[in-house]
Amino acid sequence: MQGRIERLLARLAQEKVDAFLVMRPENRFYLSGFTGSAGALVVTPRQVYFMADFRYFEQAREQCSLCQVVGFKESLYDALAEKLPQWGVSRLGCEGDFLTYKQVVTLQEKLEKIPVTPLYGLVEELRQVKDPGEIELLSRAVALADRAFEHILDYLKPGVTEWDVAVELECFMRRLGARKNAFDTIVASGPRGALPHGVASHRVICEGDLVTMDFGCLYRGYNSDLTRTVVVGSPHPRQKEIYDLVLAAQRAALAAVRAGVKACEVDRAAREVIASAGYGENFGHSTGHGVGLAVHEDPSVSKKNETVLQPGMVITVEPGIYLPGWGGVRIEDMVVVEEQGCRILTRAPKDPLPVVPV
Template structure:
């Protein structure tokens, strides 16, 4: 699998006359090599040549993880030695290069300074090619995403009984994260959002010490990771009866979510889908309160291409995966967001989520 992915990347490199691609720890390194590490103070690089050779430059403390992956020459260093000698070995292996491709959006300055010790003429961004390759999910990836979705749906259902008056948002978030871990989640891709009452007007209202009260809506936005792949779910829950205004806002967001999803198919653009949801919210008089794009891509990252937003005329194709999450946020009143995870299919779409979008009243 990883070899086939590298072959596609190498084909792009050859077309663009890029001699070498240097990847840093993160989702791209994992996607092309199977090595799953986080960026740290210890220099770690994966290097892919235009003739599809693979090199790893890693600290000794991570050697066992690299050994578990197929292929690739390994250059390592101890903490005491530092990476200088390993970089020189890599330089000797590679020789003189013309163009070197790096990830401009994820590479740290320290990592760039290290690769500057190689011999090359030009440095270019290989990010666009990588993002385009990663946008189309294969069956292997979709299987993992389905499992991640199952984890978040089951975890929310298990957490609902703990949402009561006097319970803090942090307590709800902690229970939710515990339930996801119990079901196999490797962690959370972002800080869990539990925003109740007036705090629901904060699109990124991370869980706080605020106590939940009767008559409030609670926006719960959270994610799971399974085999590296992310599920990202939002539901808005009511504790007791809520005001007619909040019910109206909820129904508008629900209509925007469902109508936009129903329109998803190959040939539509990211702008088109955003526009469908936005017109419903604007038509109801809440356009100024929908303050973000409709959705973002999901996969090995919580946010990746494609982005469903105004003026993004990217044409949707089979295999693309993204969220649809319209929202309305009214200061000092509250907020509503409903989010599903979608895959574009040959004839339309698959909604990976089955969880109800009817307003749940606890």
């Protein structure tokens, strides 16, 4: 934690503020270890303060060993107005991409003579590169999703609904130790597979359907994100053709991942494979994204993002093809960026097209 605070303080010095107010839950946890749902961190060069109300005061004292915990009774803003001058703060930075306009206005009104400067992406930038402990927790979250995929292959059959599949995946991961889902589980079967974010419906899965499942879990603060497309029964030639094309695109992108490469270059590697086969218009989303304390975080692996990948970044690689009225295919792995390539965390089988026997 101390190293993270020191890196943040170096950035704050560049922004010419005396302190930084942290309220985004993921950032609060990253800098303090606090797992509760409310509270604020005030980072200054001399001390880090954690401000907690009655509900979380004792929890903050237990979890935030590097912070001075300060309790307040009613209004966080009133407490900040009282404490910041005592802490020598004359210019306060805040999370401009998290606080609402109303919160910023209220904060400024309460602080009166202390100017409030919205800042953007300071902690999120630090979070992009994971340390070994974070990578270990991400690996465990991925392992839970891998096991859930193995389990669901025995559960899938004609007659179950997408909703049934989603519930089974979620309950299975919870039984293994996941705290909750990383996001609303996507189960898109048959023609609904053309919906990239086709959250599970009550559609009944039929023999011959392609089924795309995109799911993950939260484990000790860190997320997993896995997509696999399977076929229920024997695949038709076109299903295999589209699947093999997406798999080739994913392999091309995975081969492009390494430290020093721009995120957009990884996206281009996948996109060129799909476009050269005539399906460029049917791949309309980015090739991936960062994963960590949030399931979607920087860096985006997209056409326009020129962020240079660094060792320790954890990203997804997930190209897809979506054909309205027919269905779709997406394949997604989580990988760790390394100097000479990437280490694939996801172990769920994908080659050849997974078949659910009927």
